Amino acid sequence: MRRRLFCAGLALLLFPACGGNSDNDRERPTRDMRVGYSDGRGDDSSTNGDGSNGVDGNNNGKDGFAGNNPPxxxxxxxxxxxxxxxxxxxxxxxxxxxxxxxxxxxxxxxxxxxxxxxxxxxxxxxxxxxxxxxxxxxxxxxxxxxxxxxxxxxxxxxxxxxxxxxxANVPPVVDLDSSKCPESYMGSCLFRPQINNTICWVIALDRTYDLDGSIKKFRVYPMLREFPTNYIESSDPADMCGVFVTKGIYLSRIEVIDNESAVGSIDFYNETM
Structure with missing residues (x-):
């Protein structure tokens, strides 16, 4: 709307110079074609005492108008x-x-x-x-x-x-120490264990918790797709370790089970070397 008003005003100002109207002595009504902006805080034509327009103190006049950004x-x-x-x-x-x-x-x-x-x-x-x-x-x-x-x-x-x-029971939450897996695969943490060598998946204890109870045990499924019922279980998160004997990329999962049998989990990948 401002652009249309501004263009209309410009045309009005230029018309007397371009037109051939001989009635130059006729008194013309004056129009104020200024386009203003108000942020709803009062009269936007106020000045700062030095003749400059009053502006929002938070933008220090850089925008040339009073503004208010949404929170x-x-x-x-x-x-x-x-x-x-x-x-x-x-x-x-x-x-x-x-x-x-x-x-x-x-x-x-x-x-x-x-x-x-x-x-x-x-x-x-x-x-x-x-x-x-x-x-x-x-x-x-x-x-x-x-x-x-x-x-x-x-x-x-x-x-x-x-x-x-x-x-009725909020499942626990488990997370891995991301510093131990600087790479990712399919949006999840990627580990690179050596074949026939033990790897331990480090759980981030500060981000592993149960809001309404206590964690009872941990389980790790090293090869979830190939052997979905094979897991290692322990009450100690430090025992989440395993050994791969074949090459490949394997989907793995760690579960945490609380004292009311609710389960939380996190999936990750292992690419054996």
Whole structure:
């Protein structure tokens, strides 16, 4: 819309110079063809006292106009990373963590909702801090968690949504020490063991946990496709070791089993040398 207004104004200003109108003495109405921008904070024609236009102090006038950038909000997992899914145990008070940021440095407030998948609201934590909220799910099922953020000038950012699975028993989580497998294959960690030599797969204990119980045992399936029922089991994660005797690329899996028999797992690959 601005471009069209600007072009129309330009044509109006150039017309008297290009046209052959002999009635140059006729009084013409004056028109203000300036195109302005307002961010909703008041009169955008104000000045700074030196005749220059008033601009947003956060952009120091670099843009030449008053602006307000939208803030962002993220829902976080246990490790502080943005997540798109929560798994929680019914009847257990759960902390839903979040983080918000504003490029202009404005103060922020956030709102959090838990909604049913088929529509309708279960819970709302109204506009307040952006650190997150606590809630105790009382019913099994699938839900959505929605985080909203707005700055002190009323600008809202894009909502952030994550799925929520309320379960009777949350499966444990297991992860591998990525420093031991600097390569990847098919999107998973790749190890390169020597044939007839023992290899131990190092579990990242700081990222292996059970939210609602305790881990009872570990299992490793060295050749999951070829021998899906052959595994090594131990209560000690340091015992996740094996020996390959043939060349190839093999899909492997480590499982963790909690005290209620829920299973978590991670897949990876071994290319024998």
């Amino acid at each position: 962002e909000v993220f829902l976080l997992d246990r490790d502080g990373n943005p997540t798109d899914i929560f798994r929680v145990r019914v009847g257990m008070n759960t902390e839903f963590s979040a983080k918000a940021d504003d490029p202009d440095g404005d103060e922020l407030s956030c709102r959090f909702d838990i909604n049913y998948k088929n529509g309708g609201n279960l819970f709302t934590r109204d506009w307040s801090s952006c650190d997150g909220f606590n809630y105790n799910m009382t019913s099994l099922g699938s839900y959505d968690v929605v985080a909203r953020v707005k700055d002190s000038r009323g600008m809202e950012g894009r909502p952030y949504s994550a799925s929520l699975e309320a379960m």
